[in-house]
Amino acid sequence: MKYLFVICFLFQIYSTSAHAQAYKYHTVKKGETVFSISRSYNIAEEDIYKYNPDAKAGIGVNEKLVIPVSDSKPSENTVANSTKFKEHKVKKKETLYSLSKKYNVEIDLIKRYNKQLYSRGLQKGETINIPVGVNSRISGNEPVGPQKTSDVAPTFKVQNNQITKTREHIVLPKETKYGIARKYGMTVKELNSVNPNVDELQPGMMIRVGTDVLEDEPVIILDDRFSFYEVQPQETLFSLTRRFGVSIDSLKQLNPALKDGLKFGMILKVPENPDGTSAGEKAFAGMDSEADTKLDLSNAISNRRxxxxxxxxxxxxxxxxxxxxxxxxxxxxxxxxxxxxxxxxxxxxxxxxxxxxxxxxxxxxxxxxxxxxxxxxxxxxxxxxxxxxxxxxxxxxxxxxxxxxxxxxxxxxxxxxxxxxxxxxxxxxxxxxPSEEFMKNAMLEWISKHAEGKNVVVIADGKAFKIKGELNNILPNARSVIPTGNYVADQEIERVLSTGSNYVILESENVNLVSSVTAALNRLARNFDITLLTTNKTNAFENDIVSNNHLGNLKFHYPSVDKEYDxxxxxxxxxxxxxxxxxxxxxxxxxxxxxxxxxxxxxxxxxxxxxxxxxxxxxxxxxxxxxxxxxxxxxxxxxxxxxxxxxxxxxxxxxxxxx
Structure with a gap:
């Protein structure tokens, strides 16, 4: 009856210049497109998208666009006509960054002559055109052709020899010191040290920066959703998640450099609160994150369309x-x-x-x-x-x-x-x-928050080595029990338990190991206070040979996308x-x-x-x-x-x- 009903339903069915490069604002008029605007300024469409990434989703009347303008910059056609090309067959593990270094060509210029690279990455075996010659390096920071100067300036002496070589960077609208430092792999302190007379950034201003540009270059032009934060001593990923009200996975997605670990002085991109107060300011003021607020949108209905x-x-x-x-x-x-x-x-x-x-x-x-x-x-x-x-x-x-x-x-x-x-x-x-990674990180946050004063025991099989390592990082005092085959004896677990409260974290997809450990813990629970936890409730926990009564006696905790339907x-x-x-x-x-x-x-x-x-x-x-x-x-x-x-x-x- 239910399916028949549904089946039947279906059938109804601003301008500041510096050297050769300057920027101005353009107010979009009715009927204008990115293409027509690019032609009127004699620039490429890609140049507009570079400084106005949101324009890819469309532009509206009276919207303001940042336009790169230059008296000395030739049109795209002029550049193309004076440029020679070298064909390159992409090899395994090659990236646009590695090719730009190999051929001394800007990434944006490689993309310009290989349009498909605007929408996807390099593919092994494909042949692309590499522009070579005097016009091969063109960017928003450099003149074109014979006027071009070296990327790297002479050695610039800095206290503590932290930065030994610098290059020039022209400040774009909405750029911040945090963002620029992050882009060039510097701390704000290092950026200030090589620009001692710069107190406040202005669009078009030229400043000195380091020469190391991140391969995964982050977005440095902020919108209302983000701000930058400099990591302080002793801070951890978990403390940052609580400060900014985001998950570990979200921080990693916003900051790819975190894959190499959190470091003091690192510049992180973090969510901005809608009231205009930065997340860091709100945290220091002792305010709670608005992300923890439960909403009832039925009381906010205003759009009746x-x-x-x-x-x-x-x-x-x-x-x-x-x-x-x-x-x-x-x-x-x-x-x-x-x-x-x-x-x-x-x-x-x-x-x-x-x-x-x-x-x-x-x-x-x-x-x-x-x-x-x-x-x-x-x-x-x-x-x-x-x-x-x-x-x-x-x-x-x-x-x-x-x-x-x-x-x-x-x-x-x-x-x-x-x-x-x-x-x-x-x-x-x-x-x-939420992805499994989100689920895991949510449970890790919960464990980190509640494990203080608890005796923590980790039982993980060989396939769960990665999560075991993560647990050891956040719980360095945790004890471990290594399974023998798919079995753990009662005495092996008992020797690591304490007379107080015990958290036992079980990580395995093997039903025999899960059954063995839960049965042993159930027997030991007669004399010990034991809570069983996992970061991933695999199918092994659902198997018929694993007793739900045992899991209930052990106060089993696990992450879930949805709650029990009441x-x-x-x-x-x-x-x-x-x-x-x-x-x-x-x-x-x-x-x-x-x-x-x-x-x-x-x-x-x-x-x-x-x-x-x-x-x-x-x-x-x-x-x-x-x-x-x-x-x-x-x-x-x-x-x-x-x-x-x-x-x-x-x-x-x-x-x-x-x-």
């Missing part, structure tokens, strides 16, 4: 032959992806009804992706998406990336509902399910769902409801989805899920709202802590 929502899911409707709806209904029972899609959509429909009762009107369009990337592209190419507020779906990773790439230049949000796999960084892509607290929702579809809602139906309600309420409380995150930086929560999106370093947004759940002795699951 009808919401245009597109739902893209795989239904495989192409498999329906004429007069064979019944046969299709029977067939889909054997296709898990299709069943998930139908369950998810039933939750979407329930959310639309609820939103309507709150005065939010929605126009829903449903498309069948057929689990096919080309079908997604066809849908977008052959239908009008000009007024779409958000796309929910597609379900799978590859079709989702196709949808996001096709809609990125229109700035239409694409929200993936169920995948926790890492996706490509499209600016409009929202991943609603049928009593959601009685009204259950009754309405059963009345409409004839069955109780499952996890996918509830997920469909939660995600859609969050999207609709955010659209109804702001002009668009992006503005809602600026206006309301806290988290939202519904029946099973909560949402708090953070920007990724490589583009897009990821939900980092995670539950830490606890299994009680009576086998009820409750929230142990709210991160």
């Amino acid at each position: 009808t919401k245009e929502i597109v739902l893209m899911l795989p239904y495989n409707l192409n498999k329906i032959e004429e007069d064979s709806l019944k046969a299709y209904r029977n067939a889909i029972m054997n296709e898990r992806v299709v069943r998930i899609s139908l369950d998810f959509q039933s939750g979407v429909l329930m959310a639309l009804d609820k939103a309507k009762s709150m005065g939010i009107s929605t126009n829903l369009r449903v498309y069948d992706t057929k689990q096919n990337e080309s079908e997604v592209a066809t849908i977008i190419n052959t239908n009008d998406f000009s007024n779409v507020d958000a796309v929910i779906g597609p379900l799978l990773q590859d079709p989702t990336e196709v949808a996001a790439s096709r809609l990125e230049n229109r700035n239409i949000p694409v929200i993936n509902p169920l995948s926790n796999r890492s996706m490509r960084g499209y600016q409009n892509l929202f991943q609603s399910v 049928s009593q607290a959601t009685k009204s929702f259950n009754e309405k769902y059963i009345e409409r579809f004839g069955v109780e809602p499952n996890r996918y139906a509830v997920r469909g409801y939660d995600l859609t309600m969050d999207v609709l309420l955010r659209l109804a409380s702001a002009e668009d989805l992006y503005e809602s995150f600026v206006k309301y930086p806290g988290y939202t929560e519904y029946y099973e899920s909560k949402f708090h999106y953070l920007p990724n370093e490589n583009g897009g947004f990821t939900n980092d709202a995670i539950y830490i759940l606890k299994l009680d002795k009576d086998l009820t699951i409750r929230v142990a802590d709210d991160l």
Whole structure:
């Protein structure tokens, strides 16, 4: 009955100069495009995008663009005509950075003559054109051709010999000392030491910087979402996450250099609070992070415009032959992806009804992706998406990336509902399910916060060596038990337990080891206070040979994307769902409801989805899920709202802590 209903529904279906380079502001007029503006200033489109990255998503009337202008700079065509090229076949592990060093050519210039590199990285085996000769190095900091000076200036003496060589850097609009120092691998103190007479930066000003530019060059022009922070002595990743109200994974995504560890004096990019107060200032003032605030957006509805929502899911409707709806209904029972899609959509429909009762009107369009990337592209190419507020779906990773790439230049949000796999960084892509890395880091934060005064024991098999190393880094006093094969004896665990409170962290995907350890801990729990934890609740913990009673006795703690569905607290929702579809809602139906309600309420409380995150930086929560999106370093947004759940002795699951 439920599937038949859904199937039927588907068928309804400013100017300062310095040397040869200066900058000015251009106010966009009606009808102007990036191309027409580039022609009027005799510059390349890429030069506009370089200083105005947001322009890739489109430009609006009266919007101000930073335009690089130069009396001595020839047009792109002039440069091209006077430039010779060398063909280079890309080898394994080569990067644009390594090629720029090898051929003494700016990365931007390589891209200019190999347009495909604006949208993707180098690929092994491909042949690219490398510009060579007198015009081979062109950047915003250097004159062109014979006027060009050396990149590296003579030795500049600095106290403590921290910086021995410098180069020139022209300050761009919105650049800060923090950002410039970060770009050239310096501390702010070192930057000030080589520029002793510079108190305040101004656009077009020339300053001295170091010669080491980060290979993964960070974005140094700030927007309202970010600021920079200099790492102080004794600070750790965990202390920084609590200071700025972000997860470890988010800090790493915003700061790729953290892969080599946290260092004193390092400049980090951190979230900026919407009230204009920097995260660091707010932390020093003793204020709580707004990210910890639970929001009720039903009290903030202000945008009554009808919401245009597109739902893209795989239904495989192409498999329906004429007069064979019944046969299709029977067939889909054997296709898990299709069943998930139908369950998810039933939750979407329930959310639309609820939103309507709150005065939010929605126009829903449903498309069948057929689990096919080309079908997604066809849908977008052959239908009008000009007024779409958000796309929910597609379900799978590859079709989702196709949808996001096709809609990125229109700035239409694409929200993936169920995948926790890492996706490509499209600016409009929202991943609603936290990744396993987010889950792990959330549990590590919880353990770090609660382990003080506890005796911590780590039991990890050989495959879990990475997480064991991370646990040892944050808990240097933790004791370890090394399994013998897939077994751990009671006495091996007992010798590392204490008479106080014990945290035992078990990391394994092996069901026999999990069963052996939980059984042994259950016996030892008669004489010891033991709490069992894991950073990854693998399928081994769900296996029938692992006793849930043992896990309950051990007060099992683990991270989760969603909390336990409380049928009593959601009685009204259950009754309405059963009345409409004839069955109780499952996890996918509830997920469909939660995600859609969050999207609709955010659209109804702001002009668009992006503005809602600026206006309301806290988290939202519904029946099973909560949402708090953070920007990724490589583009897009990821939900980092995670539950830490606890299994009680009576086998009820409750929230142990709210991160």
